[in-house]
Amino acid sequence: MHTTFLLAATGFEAARRIPGATDERLINTHGHSFRALARADATHTDQATLEAALATAAAPLHYAQINDTLADPDDLGIARYLADSISSPVTLALQSSMRRGALVDNNLALVSLTVSFEAAHQLPQVPAGHKCGRLHGHRFGVRLFADAARCDHMRLEAAWQPLFERLNHRYLNDIDGLDNPTSEVLAKWLFERLRDTLPGLAWVEVRETHSAGSQYDGQHFNIWKEQRFESAVPFAQDGAYTGHSYLIRLMLTGDLDRTMGWVLDFGDVKDRFKPVYRQLDHNPLDRLSGIRNGKSTSVAEWVHVHLAPLVPELSRIDLYDTAERGVSLTFDHDMRWPLL
Incomplete structure (x- = not known):
């Protein structure tokens, strides 16, 4: 048995200012190329209806000043606005920039931060001749999700910075706890070091290459491979x-x-x-x-x-x-x- 979800995405260009933001840059009027992704249970809608509903929801924001439409024009406010504008229940993910985003789903509201670092590693447990046993490196992608009621993007940035300094341009195997630095081990290592300092941490994603990575939420290990x-x-x-x-x-x-x-x-x-x-x-x-x-x-x-x-x-x-x-x-x- 499985559940079938339909996926629809759209982009829009918009300007905004965020009064009272802790990041002073956001107080000034600025613009983004936004991307929104909606997921809906196929028993509640069809593909054409979902695509049309998402496009209609985003239309008032396209090439507009978001503050004219929304009282809360931050990522979470925009994601909620789009989700509430679609008649069928949806999970709505919004990416406002390469680094920042938000996710809403029923009562769930999360903020996300997408970052990266460059490092070398090798996997000592693989069989002889396995390519990952050789010393090599990656530009690792990392994405952090946290409860929006307890955390914001600035806290995510602040929590990530010391870990970035510890990992970037390093040989990961020499770092305590990363003697076998698979993407799963790295995701768990990051989660455990962020959990006590980052309130509401939901999960960590590590993208080892452009087509593969892992997630860890404190309990479950998940991996993906794209082709x-x-x-x-x-x-x-x-x-x-x-x-x-x-x-x-x-x-x-x-x-x-x-x-x-x-x-x-x-x-x-x-x-x-x-x-x-x-x-x-x-x-x-x-x-x-x-x-x-x-x-x-x-x-x-x-x-x-x-x-x-x-x-x-x-x-x-x-x-x-x-x-x-x-x-x-x-x-x-x-x-x-x-x-x-």
């Missing part, structure tokens, strides 16, 4: 085809292997996906048995049927046919959402 495939799909009743460059995100949950320090090797996830991927990539999707008319929900369900026996840790599949539209199938355990 793209190029496919044709029916466009009209007359048999015409169009195509998409799909983004698929495979999300897994499980216990941490105490020796290896991961839920599953990212490379193993990719290898197990290969026989499924080969059937999807550079093919007409409606000709695969079990896919109905090439619709994204059907494609994601087909992937689940074929991949679940190979990856029992699979907990969610996100499939985007464009950057503005997608579906999300959630099984058993819902990973923290979203990954913008």
Whole structure:
């Protein structure tokens, strides 16, 4: 059994000022390229309706002074405004800049901070010949989520800074607690050092590469692996085809292997996906048995049927046919959402 969610995204350009902000820069009028992502249960709406509702909600803010529409024009206020403007229940994620964002879902309200650091590491427990056993490095991405009632972006920035100084341009294996610095271990290490100083910390995400990362919320370890495939799909009743460059995100949950320090090797996830991927990539999707008319929900369900026996840790599949539209199938355990 699974729950099907529909995903819709939109962008808008707007100016605002935030009176009383603790960051003095926000008091002055300034502008952003905002991005909003809505997730709705497919039993409550359909894709076209969700996309139209989100676009309609954002329209009054596009190329406008947000203060003219909203009394609370911060990230959280905008996210709540957009969510409340959509008739069906939604989870709404807003990104106002490369670093700052907010998330609202029913009574849940979170602020987020997206940051990064550069460091070297190697994984000492991998088998001989494994590429991650060699000394190498990454530009690690980190995203922190915290309860908006107890924390704001300035507190997130302040809490992150000493950790940035400790991690940036370092050899991670030499840092206490990071002798086996997988992304899961790093996410837990960050969470444990932020938990006591950052009120309302909800979870930490670590993106090791552009296509893989992990989450930790103090209890659950979750990882994801992304890949793209190029496919044709029916466009009209007359048999015409169009195509998409799909983004698929495979999300897994499980216990941490105490020796290896991961839920599953990212490379193993990719290898197990290969026989499924080969059937999807550079093919007409409606000709695969079990896919109905090439619709994204059907494609994601087909992937689940074929991949679940190979990856029992699979907990969610996100499939985007464009950057503005997608579906999300959630099984058993819902990973923290979203990954913008």
